[in-house]
Amino acid sequence: MKKSILLAVSVLLVMTLFVGCGQQSATPSPDAGETYNWRFAHEENNGSIQDVYVKEFVRILEEKSGGKINIDIYPVGQIGDATQQCELLQNGGLEFAMVSPGNTGTIVPENQLFSLHFLFSEDMDKNKEIFKNSKALNEDLTAIYADKNIKVLSYWTEGTMEWTTSKPVNRPELWKGLKMRTMPSPMIVASYEAYGANPTPMPYMEVYSGLQLNMIEGQENPLSAIEEMKFYEVQKYLTLGSSSLYVTTTAVNPKFFDSLPADIQKMILETVEETRDFSFQAQADLNGGALDKIKAASDIEIVTLTQEERELFKEASKSAYDVYKNMVGAKGAAILDKLMAEIAEIEK
Numbered sequence: 450m451k452k453s454i455l456l457a458v459s460v461l462l463v464m465t466l467f468v469g470c471g472q473q474s475a476t477p478s479p480d481a482g483e484t485y486n487w488r489f490a491h492e493e494n495n496g497s498i499q500d501v502y503v504k505e506f507v508r509i510l511e512e513k514s515g516g517k518i519n520i521d522i523y524p525v526g527q528i529g530d531a532t533q534q535c536e537l538l539q540n541g542g543l544e545f546a547m548v549s550p551g552n553t554g555t556i557v558p559e560n561q562l563f564s565l566h567f568l569f570s571e572d573m574d575k576n577k578e579i580f581k582n583s584k585a586l587n588e589d590l591t592a593i594y595a596d597k598n599i600k601v602l603s604y605w606t607e608g609t610m611e612w613t614t615s616k617p618v619n620r621p622e623l624w625k626g627l628k629m630r631t632m633p634s635p636m637i638v639a640s641y642e643a644y645g646a647n648p649t650p651m652p653y654m655e656v657y658s659g660l661q662l663n664m665i666e667g668q669e670n671p672l673s674a675i676e677e678m679k680f681y682e683v684q685k686y687l688t689l690g691s692s693s694l695y696v697t698t699t700a701v702n703p704k705f706f707d708s709l710p711a712d713i714q715k716m717i718l719e720t721v722e723e724t725r726d727f728s729f730q731a732q733a734d735l736n737g738g739a740l741d742k743i744k745a746a747s748d749i750e751i752v753t754l755t756q757e758e759r760e761l762f763k764e765a766s767k768s769a770y771d772v773y774k775n776m777v778g779a780k781g782a783a784i785l786d787k788l789m790a791e792i793a794e795i796e797k
Contacts, residue, residue, distance in 0.1 A: 483517055485713070489545040490523040490538075492531040492552065492697075498607045498673055499547050499697065500524060501731050502724065506699070510720045518713075520545070530652070539598040544705050548599060549697040551632035559593050559781040561636035561773060562788065563696040566643075566766040567759070573606075575795050576694065577729050580604040585788035593780075600703040602721045605728040607671045608736040609691035613684035614667035615660075619752050621645070621765040630656055630668040639772040640693075643765055660684060671695050671732070676739035681749045688752045692762065699724075 489507060491499040500522075507520045525531060528543075531552035538546040539556075550560035562568070569576050580586065580603070591601045618624055624644035631637040631648045638648040649665050659665040660683040668680060669692070675681060699721060706714065743749065754762070774782040 485514075485518045487518065487520045487544040488523060489520050490525075490528060490534040490543050491547040492525045492534065492549055493547075493674075494677065495524055497524075497677060498671070498728075498732050498735050501735070502605075502699075502728050503547065505727055505731075506720055506724050509723055510716060513716045513720065514713075518716075526654075535599070538700060538702050541702050541705060543702065545699070545701050547697050548601075548700040549695075551634045551637060551695075554634040554636065557594055557597055557599070558635075559590060559777050559784055561634060561776070562590075562781070562785045564634050564636035564640055564693060565769055565773060565785075566640050566692040567763045568789070568792070569694050570792060570796055571691065572796075573729065573733070575792075576606060577725070578795060579788075579792060580606070581725060583788060583791050585784050585791060589784045589787065594698075594700070595703060598703060600701045600706055602699045602701055602717070603725060603728075604696060604698050605725065606732060607695040607697060608673065608732040609671065610669045610693045610695055611672055611675065612667060612669050612686075612688040612690050612692070613660075613675060613680050613749070614686050614688065615663075615684060616666070617686055617752070618667065618688055618690075619754055619758055621761055628664070628666045630659060630665040635776060636769065636773055640766060640769045643767075643769045644762075656680065657683060671736055672739040672743070673732070673735040676742050681743050681747045684749060686752060687743065687749050688754065690754050690759075690762070692766075 489503055491497075491503050493499040503522055507522060511518050511520065523534075525534070528534065528537065531549065534543065534546050535548050535553050535556060537543040538548065550557070550563045554561045554564075569579070586604055587601075594601045612618055614627065614629075616623070616627070618627065621644045624641070624646040627646045628649050629641050629646045630651045631641060632653075633650045638650070641648040651659050651665060656665070656668050657678055657680060660668065660680060667684070670678075670680070675687070681687060701717070706717070709717075744751070770785070773785060
């Protein structure tokens with residue numbers, strides 16, 4: 450109990466400090482030379498896809514500003530976990546943050562559509578077009594984020610989610626009872642329950658030891674994360690199921706953004722567009738390189754789903770779509786239906 454109280458007090462102090470700092474830096478006085486000092490937090494370690502993306506975003510924006518803008522980067526853990534970082538962004542303690550649906554399902558339940566399996570295209574170029582042009586996402590879902598005091602600047606993906614397990618899982622019936630680690634997302638849980646698995650939420654930094662001690666029997670992540678965290682060392686099978694995309698968002702505090710001069714807002718929006726292609730190329734490079742590293746460093750058995758097996762999973766996953774619609778109500782269901790129609794159109 451004492452540790453919980455101390456942690457709560459510590460988080461409150463950090464939020465108070467950062468809110469105060471954020472309010473000062475968002476509207477500098479002319480006497481300060483119109484300089485801006487901001488913070489950008491992400492949910493992963495140094496060298497991860499988010500870290501590479503954020504560093505490029507910051508580089509471009511600082512360069513555009515000619516030295517007027519300076520941004521400090523905070524990887525996960527430096528000022529809290531992913532959920533705490535999102536709360537800081539909402540409260541103005543952070544100017545920018547990566548906000549991923551898997552970590553914020555209780556804040557924006559409608560964003561759990563990203564956790565549905567076999568929703569997006571197998572063609573990543575088509576997915577890039579969807580994230581850029583989808584009205585279901587960029588208008589409807591973004592409006593719901595805004596109601597939660599989060600301004601989404603862009604949606605992008607860190608790549609496809611792949612499975613590592615202690616036993617074969619290339620058919621839905623093989624998942625029965627499997628202790629599968631998930632993020633704390635109701636829809637991720639429902640997606641694996643559709644296969645008969647036993648979803649087990651667990652903090653990211655505890656997954657390796659959980660697998661090692663057999664507290665869990667499997668986990669899902671992009672290949673870059675599987676390689677970075679060395680999950681392949683304590684698993685027997687790597688199944689390339691590409692069941693879903695790991696989607697994240699580049700987000701900003703809306704009150705902070707609205708307080709900025711028009712030219713600074715324009716710089717930020719230009720940077721968002723300039724890093725859109727970069728994000729997809731970065732995930733392709735890091736995930737492709739990660740698979741080569743995994744092959745070289747281990748004897749884990751790599752399994753690729755056949756088209757027949759993918760169809761079996763698609764059919765089995767349908768019950769999770771109903772769970773999503775029941776969970777979010779008519780507005781969320783309409784967003785999903787609209788997104789599915791947009792994806793179907795682009796797949797023609």
